[in-house]
Amino acid sequence: xxxxxxxxxxxxxxxxxxxxxxxxxxxxxxxxxxxxxxxxxxxxxxxxxxxxxxxxxxxxxxxxxxxxxxxxxxxxxxxxxxxxxxxxxxxxxxxxxxxxxxxxxxxxxxxxxxxxxxxxxxxxxxxxxxxxxxxxxxxxxxxxxxxxxxxxxxxxxxxxxxxxxxxxxxxxxxxxxxxxxxxxxxxxxxxxxxxxxxxxxxxxxxxxxxxxxxxxxxxxxx
Amino acid sequence: xxxxxxxxxxxxxxxxxxxxxxxxxxxxxxxxxxxxxxxxxxxxxxxxxxxxxxxxxxxxxxxxxxxxxxxxxxxxxxxxxxxxxxxxxxxxxxxxxxxxxxxxxxxxxxxxxxxxxxxxxxxxxxxxxxxxxxxxxxxxxxxxxxxxxxxxxxxxxxxxxxxxxxxxxxxxxxxxxxxxxxxxxxxxxxxxxxxxxxxxxx
Numbered sequence: 001x002x003x004x005x006x007x008x009x010x011x012x013x014x015x016x017x018x019x020x021x022x023x024x025x026x027x028x029x030x031x032x033x034x035x036x037x038x039x040x041x042x043x044x045x046x047x048x049x050x051x052x053x054x055x056x057x058x059x060x061x062x063x064x065x066x067x068x069x070x071x072x073x074x075x076x077x078x079x080x081x082x083x084x085x086x087x088x089x090x091x092x093x094x095x096x097x098x099x100x101x102x103x104x105x106x107x108x109x110x111x112x113x114x115x116x117x118x119x120x121x122x123x124x125x126x127x128x129x130x131x132x133x134x135x136x137x138x139x140x141x142x143x144x145x146x147x148x149x150x151x152x153x154x155x156x157x158x159x160x161x162x163x164x165x166x167x168x169x170x171x172x173x174x175x176x177x178x179x180x181x182x183x184x185x186x187x188x189x190x191x192x193x194x195x196x197x198x199x200x201x202x203x204x205x206x207x208x209x210x211x212x213x214x215x216x217x218x219x220x221x222x
Numbered sequence: 223x224x225x226x227x228x229x230x231x232x233x234x235x236x237x238x239x240x241x242x243x244x245x246x247x248x249x250x251x252x253x254x255x256x257x258x259x260x261x262x263x264x265x266x267x268x269x270x271x272x273x274x275x276x277x278x279x280x281x282x283x284x285x286x287x288x289x290x291x292x293x294x295x296x297x298x299x300x301x302x303x304x305x306x307x308x309x310x311x312x313x314x315x316x317x318x319x320x321x322x323x324x325x326x327x328x329x330x331x332x333x334x335x336x337x338x339x340x341x342x343x344x345x346x347x348x349x350x351x352x353x354x355x356x357x358x359x360x361x362x363x364x365x366x367x368x369x370x371x372x373x374x375x376x377x378x379x380x381x382x383x384x385x386x387x388x389x390x391x392x393x394x395x396x397x398x399x400x401x402x403x404x405x406x407x408x409x410x411x412x413x414x415x416x417x418x419x420x421x422x423x424x
Contacts (some may be wrong), residue, residue, distance in 0.1 A: 037346040037376065055338040124260035152373040154295070154401035180376035183404060218376040 001026055002048065002143055002174045007057035009043055009198075017043045018054070027142070029167055030175045030190035032206060034219035039195040040176045042147055045071070049178060061142060064221075069143035074151065076132035080120040085112070088120050089135060097138045104134035107167050108160035126157035133164060143174040150181045153173040162187040164188045182221050186210055194219045223248050223397055224365060226271060229267050229279035239265045241418040244415065249285065249364055254407050256423065259417035263399040264293075266415065267367045270397055285365035285395055289358035293370045295350040299342035304334060304353050307342055311360040326358075332356035332390060348379025352386055359390055366391055368398045372405055377411040384408060 002025040009018040009170050017040045025031045025048075033041050035161055046052045049071035061068050082088050086128050093217040105112050108130045109178070120128060146165075150158045157183050158181065165188055166206060179185065183204050185192065194202040202215060209215050225246045232238040239262045247253045257263045264410035268280060271288050286423045292298055305325055312319040327422040329335040334356055337345065342353055351371055358366070368387070384407060387396070398407045406412065414423040 036378070037348070126259035152259075152370070152401075155403065156258055159400075182377070183402065216377070217422040220376045222380065 001062055002176075003060045003062075004044075004048065005058050005060065007044075007054045007059070008048060009040075009047060009052070009054045018047070018199060021057070021199055022086070023193060023200050023203065024194055025143075025174050025176055026191075028169055030169055030171045030177055030188055032185050032190060032192045033176060033178045034180060034192055034209075034221065035195035035201075036220035040198040041195055042074075044195065045147050045176065045178050047143050048143070065142050067139075067141055069145055070136060070139040070141045072133055072146040072149060073137045073146070074147045076136060076149075077120075077123075077128035079132065080128075083119045083121075085120050085123070085131060086116040086118070086132070087207045092135065092138055096192050097140065100140065101135050101138035104164055104167065104168075105107055105131070108134060108164050109133070109170060126153055126160075129153060130157065130160055130164075133161060137164060141173075143176070144168050145176045145178075147178045149177065150179065150182070150184050155183065158184055159187055180219070182210060182216070202207060209218075223282070224397075225280075225282040226270070227282070228266045229269060229276040229281060231274055231276045232423065233263060233265075233274075239418055240269065240276075243269075243279070243420045245413065245420060247395045247397060249393060249395050250403065251411070252398055252407060253395060253411040254412045254422070255415055256403060256406065256407035256412070257399065257401065259389060259401055261415045262418055263401070263414045263415055264369055266420075267369050267399065271367055271412050282366070285363075287361075287366050289355075289361065289363035289394075290367045290370060291351070291355055291358060291371055293373055295347070295354040296343060298357075299350060302341060303338065304340050304342055304345075305329065305338040307353060307357050308360055311357045315361070326346040328356065328360050332386075346379065347374045348376075348382055351375065351379075351383050355386065355390075360424050364394055366394045366396045368396060368407075370399050373401065378407065405416060 006025050007018050007021040010016045035041050047054050049069040092098050110130055116129050189206045192206045226243050229243040230238050231240040255289050271290050302311055308328050309324050329338050412423045415419045
């Protein structure tokens with residue numbers, strides 16, 4: 001389980017982004033973080049992934065392991081480094097991780113032999129996103145944090161991301177997804193947290209969230 | 223009126239992406255075009271904008287140069303303030319003396335006066351879409367191409383964007399693409415782009 005306790009964070013240029021955020025993220029379950037823009041969703045995800053440090057408060061993982069978390073940034077497909085899909089996967093270096101990447105690609109319906117020699121920047125938008133997420137989620141960490149993984153994706157590709165998240169959950173991982181995509185939440189039930197002005201305003205089962213118009217509205221989904 | 227008659231189009235590396243597309247949109251009408259990622263929606267908009275020539279078929283446009291809102295508004299916001307963004311569009315249509323007045327008028331007309339001194343790149347996605355579209359509307363296009371304008375927006379911003387279009391663009395002919403059935407716009411007619419062909423839907 002991942003626990004955030006009383007997190008405070010503000011950027012150098014002023015405004016407080018997180019003020020006293022506490023929550024628990026269970027292993028083997030997906031937790032969706034929703035909330036209006038500017039509520040601190042991306043900041044929270046960067047703190048949970050230990051890419052930034054809070055000014056106060058702490059983040060605990062039990063049982064603890066290092067490295068703790070894999071972070072999949074927004075528009076992950078813009079970050080390819082090589083000129084072929086095969087080389088991109090080989091950057092993982094470790095045969096176990098490469099195997100995991102192959103497994104993820106298969107889970108989300110990409111046929112590796114067909115695209116292995118392609119330049120990743122020439123893949124279709126959906127293929128490129130799925131490739132980037134598959135490679136990044138091949139890191140073997142207890143926690144995975146994804147920032148808006150389905151933004152811009154059609155319903156078919158959105159469901160493929162959903163399948164990949166399900167694979168991570170079945171491996172007993174802590175999976176945290178920042179999203180404003182109700183169809184993703186519907187496809188893979190879990191817990192929803194609504195962030196408002198840097199604090200946890202509501203949390204509960206995703207089915208209750210989706211069925212309650214006032215909650216969807218608080219999260220700016222409608 | 224914009225009319226496509228049996229249009230085929232594609233790129234050198236891809237072969238034909240669009241096949242035998244025929245459609246017609248008039249001022250005041252919105253055509254919604256649904257298609258999955260990679261189905262050719264953006265290619266179709268490029269053909270309608272005159273940026274890509276059909277390999278076969280004809281495109282007839284009596285509405286003049288279109289306003290083209292790209293999927294990612296960050297790509298078309300160039301200025302350091304929202305006010306300056308509108309100035310970029312209005313400068314060509316106004317004398318230096320009348321420019322300030324015109325900017326004020328458009329800031330108000332598009333309900334973005336409150337944002338005038340803000341840096342476009344630092345606005346939220348929904349605000350960026352409104353500013354990018356306002357900068358387009360300043361040039362008074364009669365024809366708009368909206369490329370998945372709410373793909374990056376949350377439900378609330380997407381609703382606000384729809385209201386904005388209904389309020390400010392009702393005289394235009396609009397082509398509006400979307401990649402989720404759930405994000406269909408308010409439209410006169412609905413199409414689906416599948417296997418390079420355009421099918422009427424709904």
